[in-house]
Amino acid sequence: MERIFGISASALPAGLRRLILLACVIALGGMVGVAGATGSLHMRLLEFTLLILSMMAALRIHFKRPHALVPYALLMWVVSPELRRLLDWSFRSYSDTSLISLIPYCVSLTMLIPIIKNIKQLDRKVGLLLKILGAALIYGFGVGFLKYGFSSVFDLLNYIVPFLVLAYVSVSRFDQDVRDQWLRSFGYLAVIVAAYGIYQYMVLPPWDQFWMISSEMKSIGPAEPQKFRVFSLLNSPGPTGVFLAVALAIMTVQKRWRAFGVVGIMVVAFALLLTLVRVGWIAYVVMVFAYFIRSQLKSKMQLLTLGIIIAFAYQFLLPVLPGGSQVASRIDTFGSLEEDHSFNERLHFSTHIFSSVLANPVGMGLGSSGLGAKLTQNSDTLVVFDNGYLNVFYTFGLPLGLTVIALLGYLFVYLYKVSRMDRMYSPISLAAISAVLFLLFASNVLRGLSGFILMLVISVAFMPTASNRGEQ
Structure with a gap:
């Protein structure tokens, strides 16, 4: 995996690469744990898949078209509640918690990458x-x-x-x-x-x-x-x-x-x-x-x-x-x-x-x-x-x-x-x-x-x- 979303992994600072890797491992472990602890495993795995796909899209946008990251994050804030309702209705199952609810937060956290990299330029x-x-x-x-x-x-x-x-x-x-x-x-x-x-x-x-x-x-x-x-x-x-x-x-x-x-x-x-x-x-x-x-x-x-x-x-x-x-x-x-x-x-x-x-x-x-x-x-x-x-x-x-x-x-x-x-x-x-x-x-x-x-x-x-x- 020499390249990630079209950018060379070696182009990123070593500290930033470790931070991204650690965040991914923690997120993956946490989400799998939540999915395994629920009664409807099939539904949770589908929610988890959508969460991962949305995060991958966010990373892709950040590296390829960074100016589109904010509109994409706003889109995720808006559509994720309706997406959750569609899944709940499809499975005839309602819960106060859902992995879909984490999508806008995880997508928005992608902004940490340029913030950490360019922290000295902060107003x-x-x-x-x-x-x-x-x-x-x-x-x-x-x-x-x-x-x-x-x-x-x-x-x-x-x-x-x-x-x-x-x-x-x-x-x-x-x-x-x-x-x-x-x-x-x-x-x-x-x-x-x-x-x-x-x-x-x-x-x-x-x-x-x-x-x-x-x-x-x-x-x-x-x-x-x-x-x-x-x-x-x-x-x-x-x-x-x-x-x-x-x-x-x-x-x-x-x-x-x-x-x-x-x-x-x-x-x-x-x-x-x-x-x-x-x-x-x-x-x-x-x-x-x-x-x-x-x-x-x-x-x-x-x-x-x-x-x-x-x-x-x-x-x-x-x-x-x-x-x-x-x-x-x-x-x-x-x-x-x-x-x-x-x-x-x-x-x-x-x-x-x-x-x-x-x-x-x-x-x-x-x-x-x-x-x-x-x-x-x-x-x-x-x-x-x-x-x-x-x-x-x-x-x-x-x-x-x-x-x-x-x-x-x-x-x-x-x-x-x-x-x-x-x-x-x-x-x-x-x-x-x-x-x-x-x-x-x-x-x-x-x-x-x-x-x-x-x-x-x-x-x-x-x-x-x-x-x-x-x-x-």
């Missing part, structure tokens, strides 16, 4: 952010591992992978137009997610129905066509709403980032409405407004025109579309939040958790909340956490929690200042960090898919320019 500001965040994660992992085991490992991955994008972009030597390719590919993927979501809402495919019934997610609604909240290819309406909202904002503010023009925008907007995720629309408005105040005059006029078109479409088209009345009634609750059951539950939850944080200022550690909490039977864990700021304090404790929040504030101030000079990419990054600061009031968007897409948009402001490369 100093990005490096400082990652060091402080790394200290918080080490502390959180140390506190959580003894109590929650593998759950804390999964939670650690959920935090690490999104912030890898910042480091990856900072050390990469891509042309500037790669940023446009990434944002445009985000738009195309959003249209696909939206189109499938609309189809899902109209007919409800049997594999999605099987998952809705088996997972017992009552908050989605009844498993009947046109009576549930759309989740499309993703796991639930919440992440779907955030994904579509961020993509819709990107497609709105710049023509060059749109997929299928105004038609694509309308498709994504309608699918976002069908998710019934109110914070998604508020995040969209926050992003567009943040971009508006820092963009050029021409962009501002285009935004105003497009805003008028969307307003007219909502006023005249929505009432005649399937599910329009349900969407309209959901939006009407903005004016009477004190009477909304969901809002009152969130408020009660936040009050309770705030008391818990004050009672335990050292934090519960990684694995105490989120999807990773499903992997443990510990009664201290909370799978659903309806306030991202409190989740940070609940996980890392008050001192480190405040540090993490301060980092986000610093990132906002930095991007606000930089956007005075760069009127194209820094404003959309500013819009993304603005969305992060808002969305944290609803859920912890720093990890998983939400964290990945938001950090991806933030990272375009940190892509090295030609002058930066000359200085390096």
Whole structure:
């Protein structure tokens, strides 16, 4: 095996070759162990095969077409939940854990190869952010591992992978137009997610129905066509709403980032409405407004025109579309939040958790909340956490929690200042960090898919320019 994916193995540094080999051995042993420990060996082996194939494709892309690695990783984040549902339905077997769920994490970890190789080229500001965040994660992992085991490992991955994008972009030597390719590919993927979501809402495919019934997610609604909240290819309406909202904002503010023009925008907007995720629309408005105040005059006029078109479409088209009345009634609750059951539950939850944080200022550690909490039977864990700021304090404790929040504030101030000079990419990054600061009031968007897409948009402001490369 002189060559691996078209590149000579001897061309890689010896330390990097050993690291890759060790990672492959650990991953292979771990996955085989998990597959052998399950009841449905045939299904697990198929999942394992798909996992290996996706990782091989990621390595191939990294060595042959590195600029396509980020869109490929984003694709894996989006399609892996639906792929899992198809397999579960085919085998008539449902489990809270699946090797398919590891695909986006393993694919994204491929970014470590160029990061390790070019670590000295890391932007100093990005490096400082990652060091402080790394200290918080080490502390959180140390506190959580003894109590929650593998759950804390999964939670650690959920935090690490999104912030890898910042480091990856900072050390990469891509042309500037790669940023446009990434944002445009985000738009195309959003249209696909939206189109499938609309189809899902109209007919409800049997594999999605099987998952809705088996997972017992009552908050989605009844498993009947046109009576549930759309989740499309993703796991639930919440992440779907955030994904579509961020993509819709990107497609709105710049023509060059749109997929299928105004038609694509309308498709994504309608699918976002069908998710019934109110914070998604508020995040969209926050992003567009943040971009508006820092963009050029021409962009501002285009935004105003497009805003008028969307307003007219909502006023005249929505009432005649399937599910329009349900969407309209959901939006009407903005004016009477004190009477909304969901809002009152969130408020009660936040009050309770705030008391818990004050009672335990050292934090519960990684694995105490989120999807990773499903992997443990510990009664201290909370799978659903309806306030991202409190989740940070609940996980890392008050001192480190405040540090993490301060980092986000610093990132906002930095991007606000930089956007005075760069009127194209820094404003959309500013819009993304603005969305992060808002969305944290609803859920912890720093990890998983939400964290990945938001950090991806933030990272375009940190892509090295030609002058930066000359200085390096």
